[in-house]
Amino acid sequence: MAVYTEVSAEQAGSLLAQLGLGPLVAMQPIGSGIENTNYFVTTPEGEWVMTLFERLSHDQLPFYLRLMQHLAQRGLPVPEPRANAQGGLVQTVAGKPAALVNRLQGESLDAPDLHHCRELGGVLARMHLAVADFPLQQPNLRGLPWREATAPVVRPHLAPADAALLDQEMAHQRELHASAAYQALPAGAVHADLFRDNAMFAGLPGRERLSGVFDFYFAGTDTFVFDLAVVLNDWCVDLDSGRLDLPRAQALMSAYQAERPLSSTELRLLPALRRTAALRFWLSRLSDWHLPREASLLLPKDPAHFERVLRDAAERPWHADV
Template structure:
């Protein structure tokens, strides 16, 4: 979470006072990520994550924050937003929308193993089940419409081969999303960005337990199998080659299926949705790389990785058995 908005201790104290919390004992900017400004805040009452939203408006935020509260109160390892005396979860800081959530224990993993993938798969399935009674809906803001709008903006920066790849994939995804099989896929509120750096594990090395899933600010209403595809493309992909690691993929899907059994239709369309997920993050990284925003500590991620993931998903589609 890059720092676009510098937050002073005085500003943080004013917000924390509204939330019934004591003064700030420590305020530390968080350098990872690229969308919002984030700080770790320490008070006598505990550890918190303060987020200042740089792109999302006040009226867009209730979906994300209500989803987090819904999942946390359903027993999922998700941070719960802190409300003010009026019960509001969206606050204002430096003239921008802001939120405060409790900081979960644990650390993210750079190299997840089979047992990490199993825990993540089971947790993802339980989150998909838990949103059955979540009343709010909001389109995935990085869905097909966003990809169709972004592709022509970044295409001039691509060489001929990559440009052809993008054109081919855009046509494929338009056809896939228009199909009757796609229209019948189960949907709900999904994370849509559950990379390995958005999950936390705590415990002794080799025996870690999943302690948290966070950063829901790309969440939206989408198919559950797309959410699964996003996870597979990060947790179960070799970072150097972009190739799918089958043992990790099988472990994650097996654990997911033990909690929520995907339909045959979901499994049949999983290869195409893996391509959709790879394309989405290729496009967003292309935009961040070639059209960056100014921010303190900003470190955009190279887009080539997800081009490799997309090419591998096309060349070696994984068709898991029902």
């Protein structure tokens, strides 16, 4: 992620000693993303990812880290946090809450094809099934209350047509969230940010397996169909036009439903939840673009992409037929 906090070799070495991982061999900052500070760390025991949390507090972190631990221990391709001698997963580095997880092998993809979408659909469904006995609860911190607070802050920066779109979508979201059908949707701990750059594949071309799902630090308790909508809006969308690519969407949905069939209500509300997911990321990118934070490697993402995705989801709703 963006490097907001510089970490010295001595500070990293102190963390590694606490976790029983031996001396620091190498450390490299990770420059992609915009939320936390991340470094690749190498020790004699292996390769790790060290994260310093710039917005989340010590009290909020157990939900994310225990969720990762829960999924990893159930055989899903999720990095597992390293515990200290007392069993704690939340550490402190440079005065910030921090965690260390094992580094998974593989590479992220810029252009996923049908095979990759099928791989992801199956893993996503298994993740949703695996949290049935996960005991912790935490609201999605980018849910409706956050959108209600963020929309009036970014609205003055918008052109009239975009401000009208924002007003329309906020009204749509209020109506959706108040409906009995929405409130009855199956829910649990979800990733909520599973973009193509938060997953990795390894193996021969055309036969790759999904080897890693990571960056759970937007996770929260939300509907499973919202999590699915987030994935569809990234993995199955044309990056130039923002339009849904139907073959990829159908491949992902078929693989998902082979593991966890969606209810009729989930299928009916999926088009509306695609709008919810698009609005959530349009707002966060508008905030990052117009109200940036300082960071030595900060690269805010263009909000125009999710404006296009949102317009497409609203104007051409897709009803899955699988």
